[in-house]
Amino acid sequence: MSNIRAIKSSREDAIFEVVTKILLIIACLIILYPLYFIIIASISNPDYVIAGKLTVFPMDVTFSGYKKIFRFRNLLNGYKNSFFYALIGGFISATLTLFAAYPLSKKDFSGHKPFTIFLLITMFFQGGMIPLYIVVNKLGLRNTPYVLLIVNGIQVWNLLVTSSYFKSSHIESLNEAAEIDGCSHFGYFFKILLPISRPIIVTMLLFYAVWQWNDFFRAMIYLDNPDYQPLQIVLKELLATSQVSSTIYDMMEDQEALTEMLRAAEQMKYGVIVMATLPMMVVYLTMQKYFIQGITMGSVKG
Amino acid sequence: MRTNEIASANSMKVQKKHSIAHRIKHKLITRGEWQLYLLILPVVVYFIIFHYLPMYGVQIAFRNYSITKPILEAKWVGLTYFKRFLNSPMFPQLMKNTVVLSFYDLVVGFPFPVIFAVILNQTQSKRLVKFTQTVTFAPYFISMVVLVGMLYLFLSPTSGIVNKLLELFGVSPIYFMAETKWFRHVYVLSHVWQRTGYQAIIYFAALTSVDPGLYEAATIDGATRLEKIWHIDIPSIMPTLVTMLLLSVGRILNVDTQRTLLMQVATNLETSEIFGTYVYKVGLINAQFSYSTAIDLFKTFINLTLLILTNFISKKLTEESLW
Numbered sequence: 231m232s233n234i235r236a237i238k239s240s241r242e243d244a245i246f247e248v249v250t251k252i253l254l255i256i257a258c259l260i261i262l263y264p265l266y267f268i269i270i271a272s273i274s275n276p277d278y279v280i281a282g283k284l285t286v287f288p289m290d291v292t293f294s295g296y297k298k299i300f301r302f303r304n305l306l307n308g309y310k311n312s313f314f315y316a317l318i319g320g321f322i323s324a325t326l327t328l329f330a331a332y333p334l335s336k337k338d339f340s341g342h343k344p345f346t347i348f349l350l351i352t353m354f355f356q357g358g359m360i361p362l363y364i365v366v367n368k369l370g371l372r373n374t375p376y377v378l379l380i381v382n383g384i385q386v387w388n389l390l391v392t393s394s395y396f397k398s399s400h401i402e403s404l405n406e407a408a409e410i411d412g413c414s415h416f417g418y419f420f421k422i423l424l425p426i427s428r429p430i431i432v433t434m435l436l437f438y439a440v441w442q443w444n445d446f447f448r449a450m451i452y453l454d455n456p457d458y459q460p461l462q463i464v465l466k467e468l469l470a471t472s473q474v475s476s477t478i479y480d481m482m483e484d485q486e487a488l489t490e491m492l493r494a495a496e497q498m499k500y501g502v503i504v505m506a507t508l509p510m511m512v513v514y515l516t517m518q519k520y521f522i523q524g525i526t527m528g529s530v531k532g
Numbered sequence: 533m534r535t536n537e538i539a540s541a542n543s544m545k546v547q548k549k550h551s552i553a554h555r556i557k558h559k560l561i562t563r564g565e566w567q568l569y570l571l572i573l574p575v576v577v578y579f580i581i582f583h584y585l586p587m588y589g590v591q592i593a594f595r596n597y598s599i600t601k602p603i604l605e606a607k608w609v610g611l612t613y614f615k616r617f618l619n620s621p622m623f624p625q626l627m628k629n630t631v632v633l634s635f636y637d638l639v640v641g642f643p644f645p646v647i648f649a650v651i652l653n654q655t656q657s658k659r660l661v662k663f664t665q666t667v668t669f670a671p672y673f674i675s676m677v678v679l680v681g682m683l684y685l686f687l688s689p690t691s692g693i694v695n696k697l698l699e700l701f702g703v704s705p706i707y708f709m710a711e712t713k714w715f716r717h718v719y720v721l722s723h724v725w726q727r728t729g730y731q732a733i734i735y736f737a738a739l740t741s742v743d744p745g746l747y748e749a750a751t752i753d754g755a756t757r758l759e760k761i762w763h764i765d766i767p768s769i770m771p772t773l774v775t776m777l778l779l780s781v782g783r784i785l786n787v788d789t790q791r792t793l794l795m796q797v798a799t800n801l802e803t804s805e806i807f808g809t810y811v812y813k814v815g816l817i818n819a820q821f822s823y824s825t826a827i828d829l830f831k832t833f834i835n836l837t838l839l840i841l842t843n844f845i846s847k848k849l850t851e852e853s854l855w
Binding site: 242243246247250251253254255257258260261262264265267268279280281282284326327329330332333334336339340341345348349352354355356357358359360361362363364365367369380381382383384389414415416419440443444445446447451462465466468469496499500502503506507510511513514515518521522525526 | 564565568579584656661670684691725729
């Protein structure tokens with residue numbers, strides 16, 4: 231009897247394996263095809279794209295879309311600003327997060343409980359959009375390049391993830407040894423803890439930098455000055471509309487006819503998407519393990 | 533090392549005799565706790581300014597505030613703005629749109645990452661699993677602006693690839709991004725596309741930490757794959773699942789304002805106007821600061837109530853709780 235069951239279950243296993251494999255391949259195609267399509271559409275003759283002829287291979291390859299994009303000052307400026315926000319913002323946020331996470335990870339620290347509660351409250355109750363806007367306004371931060379580095383610059387979730395990393399067992403025992411040897415908190419934190427905490431440092435830098443790069447809403451609220459606008463705001467004007475936006479109109483040379491403009495606009499949109507997303511994809515593919523680590527560390531803490 | 537321990541034991545005895553002031557001094561100076569306070573200080577100051585000051589500012593919801601005068605000088609009007617909101621025709625519409633969108637997003641969006649993680653975990657080919665994980669996590673790195681831009685391109689009634697495909701089946705072009713009835717579907721499905729891989733990571737991590745001995749024992753007992761999933765996989769991700777569900781329910785009125793704002797056009801307002809977008813417009817576009825804050829506060833209040841309620845129910849039923 232058990233033999234028959236075993237044979238039955240092994241045949242069932244084989245079918246099951248095929249089914250799961252097919253499902254995973256379908257999932258990959260659903261994600262990859264739109265991304266692939268954008269790439270081939272950005273280098274194909276827009277006539278084929280608009281007519282719906284483009285499917286698997288790029289058609290009548292042309293880089294005229296990218297040439298137009300590189301002439302567009304606002305976009306390049308946005309690019310530059312976003313690099314600044316991601317690098318500097320990422321660095322400041324990660325540094326302060328690491329600093330604060332160490333005291334929070336020490337259970338015998340007299341401020342452990344009060345500070346934890348102090349921070350957790352803000353996860354569930356916020357003043358809201360307008361009261362924060364008033365504070366930022368009163369501090370004179372509106373329309374300055376610093377506002378995006380500061381507002382929402384420290385996230386409670388990241389503090390919790392980092393402090394739970396510092397609490398993990400291999401680090402905890404090191405801390406005990408250092409304390410017995412009479413090492414000061416500063417000495418331990420800067421000379422011992424930080425050098426061995428590379429994974430969490432990289433994870434935090436990446437999380438904050440990616441978030442800075444992709445965020446647009448704070449810039450929409452606090453920045454009017456086009457000089458400081460991040461890339462996402464420029465993209466929003468370009469992409470998040472079904473019409474040809476005035477921004478695209480500005481990008482065209484005057485002599486170009488309306489139909490030609492529509493043609494080129496379509497192709498440029500695809501090119502702009504590629505350009506805006508490429509840096510993040512490169513960061514993701516080279517640093518994948520740090521991102522996964524950061525997400526799973528947070529969930530273990532719960 | 534010994535002497536150190538004795539010394540610390542002695543100091544503890546002495547410490548008991550000291551007054552509170554002495555004890556604080558001992559902790560701060562002798563044990564060097566001031567260093568810990570110094571490390572956390574920037575973040576604490578930051579939270580006081582950018583989280584607690586706005587909480588104090590919430591009182592403008594009860595005052596007739598204008599930006600030129602200090603908050604405390606503005607006239608106290610009590611619940612006037614709350615009453616105005618609850619009596620306005622916007623209230624039922626916002627409530628309905630927000631809850632329906634959020635609930636739809638939850639019901640459709642919640643099972644996908646769970647099922648996906650289980651399938652990943654059950655697949656033997658480790659290379660395929662790794663590849664699929666890499667691919668499905670990628671959309672998480674696409675910004676919201678770009679994602680919505682992609683939707684406008686793909687779903688365009690004149691040149692979008694989706695409508696071209698539908699044309700082959702004789703369907704006339706659909707205005708996905710403009711029509712009232714399509715907004716929710718597009719919102720939820722694009723959200724699934726973007727977040728499933730990311731959310732599955734947490735469940736997948738919980739599944740990979742399951743003791744392989746459990747599967748072996750189940751195999752010896754002749755359990756089928758589906759039985760293994762039901763009796764081993766599902767129970768092992770249950771705590772994670774409940775936590776995620778609790779958090780989602782507590783955020784039911786916090787549907788993604790930014791995503792909605794980007795997908796909102798004049799013609800789909802009937803379904804796309806939600807709490808967050810309305811708060812933004814009333815507050816920052818029409819500059820009705822007090823009214824906007826009142827609506828925002830009302831939303832926060834409902835969210836908190838829901839969170840506490842669901843947490844309480846979950847505690848009773850499953851012994852899983854957020855705190």
